Amino acid sequence: MKLWVGIFITSMMMLGLGIGYIANKLYDRSVRLGFITTLLALIIPVLLFMIIIYVYGIYQGGYSIRFRWNE
Numbered sequence: 001m002k003l004w005v006g007i008f009i010t011s012m013m014m015l016g017l018g019i020g021y022i023a024n025k026l027y028d029r030s031v032r033l034g035f036i037t038t039l040l041a042l043i044i045p046v047l048l049f050m051i052i053i054y055v056y057g058i059y060q061g062g063y064s065i066r067f068r069w070n071e
Helices: 003-026 031-061
Strands: none
Touching: 003 031
């Protein structure tokens, strides 16, 4: 696996961790607001990862579903 894939996955995890930290601070104000932010901490990194992998696959040859990890 290429180094940039590992760095990218780690950065998505750190983004989720950062949003989760903000959500933890928001639970003191409102449980509902903290819960919504916690959901965003799960959804935003996953969606960003899927979108970027999709665009990268199209850029590499038009087959976004056939992403090649071992090139």
